[in-house]
Amino acid sequence: MKLRILIPLLLLTFFGSTATELPDSLLRRYAAEMLIIGFRGDSVETDPDIHHYLKDIRPGGIILFDIDLTSGGGLGTRNIKNRAQLRHLTDEMKKMADYPLFIAVDQEGGLVQRLKPRYGFDRLPSAYHLGIEVNNPDSTEFYARLMANQLNDAGVNMNLAPELDIHRPDCPVIGHLDRGYSANTDSVAFHAGITIKVLSDSGIIAVGKHFPGHGSAISDSHYGLTDVTSTWNENELTPFKKLIDSGELQAIMTAHIFNRNIDPDFPATLSHSTLTGLLRDKLGFDGVIITDDMYMKGIIDNYSIEQAVIMAINAGADMMIMGNNINTGYEADRPDKIIEIIVKAVKEGRIPEERLTDAHRRIERMQQQLH
Numbered sequence: 001m002k003l004r005i006l007i008p009l010l011l012l013t014f015f016g017s018t019a020t021e022l023p024d025s026l027l028r029r030y031a032a033e034m035l036i037i038g039f040r041g042d043s044v045e046t047d048p049d050i051h052h053y054l055k056d057i058r059p060g061g062i063i064l065f066d067i068d069l070t071s072g073g074g075l076g077t078r079n080i081k082n083r084a085q086l087r088h089l090t091d092e093m094k095k096m097a098d099y100p101l102f103i104a105v106d107q108e109g110g111l112v113q114r115l116k117p118r119y120g121f122d123r124l125p126s127a128y129h130l131g132i133e134v135n136n137p138d139s140t141e142f143y144a145r146l147m148a149n150q151l152n153d154a155g156v157n158m159n160l161a162p163e164l165d166i167h168r169p170d171c172p173v174i175g176h177l178d179r180g181y182s183a184n185t186d187s188v189a190f191h192a193g194i195t196i197k198v199l200s201d202s203g204i205i206a207v208g209k210h211f212p213g214h215g216s217a218i219s220d221s222h223y224g225l226t227d228v229t230s231t232w233n234e235n236e237l238t239p240f241k242k243l244i245d246s247g248e249l250q251a252i253m254t255a256h257i258f259n260r261n262i263d264p265d266f267p268a269t270l271s272h273s274t275l276t277g278l279l280r281d282k283l284g285f286d287g288v289i290i291t292d293d294m295y296m297k298g299i300i301d302n303y304s305i306e307q308a309v310i311m312a313i314n315a316g317a318d319m320m321i322m323g324n325n326i327n328t329g330y331e332a333d334r335p336d337k338i339i340e341i342i343v344k345a346v347k348e349g350r351i352p353e354e355r356l357t358d359a360h361r362r363i364e365r366m367q368q369q370l371h
Helices: 006-012 024-032 048-057 083-097 127-134 137-154 185-201 234-246 272-282 305-315 334-347 353-367
Strands: 035-037 061-063 102-105 107-109 205-211 251-254 288-291 319-322
Touching: 024 334, 024 353, 035 048, 035 334, 048 061, 048 083, 048 334, 083 102, 083 137, 107 127, 107 137, 127 137, 127 185, 137 185, 185 205, 185 234, 205 234, 205 272, 251 272, 272 305, 288 353, 305 319, 305 334, 305 353, 319 334, 334 353
Parallel strands: 035 061, 035 319, 061 102, 205 251, 251 288, 288 319
Antiparallel strands: none
16 A cells, blocks of 8 residues: 555646646635634634634634544543533634634534533434434434534534445444444435435535445544455445435545545545546536545555645545544644645646636535525
């Protein structure tokens, strides 16, 4: 794997013209809006990083967490402490941004929910409970509305959910955590579709994940390269295909998985065959493609961040999560560095300018869906 990672960068030096038509200010703006970034504070008034991000960088989105993994903290040590504090934080961020800012959380239900009962929010059941144990559309819709109400009450307008992955009991990051609606892909599409429509009708961007299917993995891409070649089935694309065809799905998150059935050389997040060839061209998706966190070990243990960012954008990614909440540590200037990587690569012809203008078009269209 490590021997292959230099090949795309050598090829990219010959990919596209070194001349750019975008003025530098617009190039930086387009590069910044491709980022969904995290910060440590729980208040705009007291945190210098969020001031810098929203006033100077102007990223496309902010991702919120309730636990600060970079300091080994427990519950309530990051951005979320209680309902009133969270609403004040999101209101102030939107005022400071002065542009359509995506504010994202992972609010799936079950074991994966940032808006927890201890912070004053109602408990949401897991996808497994709704899709397998109950399997009733009225229940799924009821809890989707509760979820939408929670998010709106908190001032959050992007949910990194629902799961479109299948349930496989021995998958450590999906099955073990009861995150999948079903082992049956039609059932996954059915229940996820209900959730997506309710969220969309409530003005919340739903992000289906993790393309092209993470549910059959038997390892966790948070901690290393995950290979699903021998366990993945093409039927895992069914929920994505059905929900793309429905017209409701506005954004899809990539998986940091290696799947030789689709690309023999590169993980999905960095794979042109996967994101453009399969998701764009074959499945017909023209919404926003968002990467999972680019500092997860499935990526960062095998590629430099410069390589990964350039490859992800050239593969077809429109936005990249840089949560700054991984055990690689917190770096306040990480977003500045990523923007410089993108701008430099465009000017050198290693990223075609059209990739940024295409991403801008999709991001801008999605911004228009915010209430």
